[in-house]
Amino acid sequence: MASNQPAPEAPSPFATREGFGSPGDADKAWEEWNPTEDSLRPVRGRHRVAKQRGLARSSTVLGVGVIAAVGAGGMATAQSKPPVSISLPDSLADNLPDAKSLPGLGALITAVESDDTPVPVAASAPFTTAGLTTAETEKGATDAGEALRARILQQAEQQQSAADADAKAAEEEAAAAKAATEARKQQDVATAKAAAEKKAAEEAAAEKAEAERLAKLAASYSLPTSAYTITSTFGEAGTMWASGQHTGLDFAAPTGTPVKAVHGGTVKSAGWSGSYGYRTVLELDDGTEIWYCHQSSMDVVAGQQVNTGDTIGRVGATGNVTGPHLHLEVHTPDGTGIDPMAWLTGKGLTV
Known part of the structure; x- marks a missing residue:
């Protein structure tokens, strides 16, 4: 990150480099060049400083950091975001410390053997496959956030379907229990009615039999007199x-x-x-x-x-x-x- 503070007053080797001043003054001591004064404009707040090719390889790391900050719903792959181009003046870039020697940053940068080695970029695979199935991965699905969202929605639908099925089963069981209770009540009423009718029929039959017996018996008996x-x-x-x-x-x-x-x-x-x-x-x-x-x-x-x-x-x-x-x-x-x-x-x- 660049700063708008003045550079230190210490002598700088940049003053004697070729290309600064006129050719006839090569043996003279050149004025100290202040890059802040000559080439950098004061800015407000936080900003990104362009860098040359030396730090371009770290754009992948920065892109990954940006992606990591995005939630599951907006997660994207590093491939979907173009590398960030940052440039610095050659005189400043040549004297910057190696990025790999910086604490906490060197481990994140992939070492390269030469300038011709391709800059590693984010894999074409999703940043996370937590929301992807094997079939989705094989098809090349790269939007992990959308896949995770779809998976969550699918699971929610399955859970809702299961809950609806359980509720429906509970309702059916309650209805069956109620129907069974009503059936038992009706059966009890019918049984009691049948028992009462049977008892009444038996009593009527018994009374009829007794009447027939008495009638038959009366036919064999007689009162002792009449008009009494x-x-x-x-x-x-x-x-x-x-x-x-x-x-x-x-x-x-x-x-x-x-x-x-x-x-x-x-x-x-x-x-x-x-x-x-x-x-x-x-x-x-x-x-x-x-x-x-x-x-x-x-x-x-x-x-x-x-x-x-x-x-x-x-x-x-x-x-x-x-x-x-x-x-x-x-x-x-x-x-x-x-x-x-x-x-x-x-x-x-x-x-």
């Missing part, structure tokens, strides 16, 4: 009964109303029985006994087989009574008295 009124039920308390409570079911009806066999069976006994008046005991096939009491007359005898609905006697008021009625009792095979109304209802009859 229930006046006393099983278990009622009162002083009219020796046990303190009523032991049967009373069907109040006019005297002479037919008394019928509730089911087919065998007449176990028929006759007078104290407070029961005239009583007929009908034993069924399962051992159950039906007692018909207070009859005015009896139409069967012990040991006789009867069928459902056969007339076995007549309503009366014999024994301990307050009016004509049929007193009906039901006893299990072991002799225990049970509620006649519940027993008749259990046979499908409506009392």
